[in-house]
Amino acid sequence: MILDNNTGFKDIGYTLIHEHLTIDLSRIKEDDDAKLDDVDSLIEDLKELKKSGIDTIVDVTNIGMGRDIERIKYISDISNMNVILSTGFYKEPFLPEIVYKSSVKELANIFIDEIIKGIDGTNYKASVIGEIGTSKEEIKVVERKIFEAAAIAHNETGVPIITHTTLGLLGLEQIKIFKNMKVNLENVVIGHIDLNIDMDYYLTLLDNGCYLAFDTIGKTNYQPDELRAISIKKLIDKGFINKILLSLDISRKSYLKNYGGFGHSYIVEKFIPLLKNNGLTEEDIKTILYKNPLDLIGG
Template identity: 55%
Template structure:
């Protein structure tokens, strides 16, 4: 994550990553070591900021691919509960095809979509299904979050239901279980 804000839900100010100066210094170091591209999986409801990321890109020369999608319970924004799965898929497609939040910055990946520890919650499943639909329409890769490495196989089952090409899916944090 380039910047992320989970502080409200966690009630912990330390869960707000927003030190742009330090990020720029670290990314300049990465660039000097040969890193040319980074994928930022901060998405809707996680404090995603195209402006912040654009400034880091400008100052460092590193290509940063941004994401669309929704994280997991309890970090899902209110809109997840209000819109249908198909409306959500349309919104994700729009951020990939037209740009994020009315900008010209297009999302390159769908992620980091996640599941809870031992159960895929109803809204998480809705996010996964909408993400599968958006992937089918755009071909954008999907990056997931597993909580402590749990439910990766269950995530794969959802992708299979929607005929998602698993070579376009990355399961994250599976080493934690």
């Protein structure tokens, strides 16, 4: 089922905050692996994820990233996985021409229409603005335009914003834009911060009231999952359990189990036991996977 303000979010259950069902970045990346087009293998993964206890995923595939609402609905129905949809534009160099040609207000209106009216002529509405991203070295002019448009749409609709930080960088710069646009930072998720293990950085971000997404779980070529788990425990010990969200960001075929990858259920099979080994309780896990997403999206 697609969850939105038509259905409400009472059935959200345990939720992953940053996933993709129909992403296609293969043209720009010149890599067919960046096209998540094996629907059968994806559904197999999601069925295992559902059996492991996860009920909902937030699909942060937006305009220009290969989002396909009808295919998302099919995948959701067959896998029995709830899906929450997003609006927005990604980052350089993955942006459609309309982003460059439109004003900030025009882009904001696109987001607002998908939140209020529905996506691509359907009745399915976006409940999140995301993933909107920034480049590694600096925030490009066109990326700033998207962030400002997202801020306007957020201020008008109240839906949360989920960001992409390249390698976990520039989160503070993202927050600065939102502050200037009077965004309620309690409704902002800074994404991919687990690609940049830095406790001082995390605490400075959290001082602004935002959520932190440890959302590249399983991608151990970037960071060992043990470091992710240790960082989460340290943040909980400092009183920030209500600001932590989890996901895997499976955006390539090679991450699926049928392609030899770790698969969606890895987060329950491997990472949650790792969290428990580092001192988290079942109640902590419930807070991170159920309460926090519900507070963010359904609150």
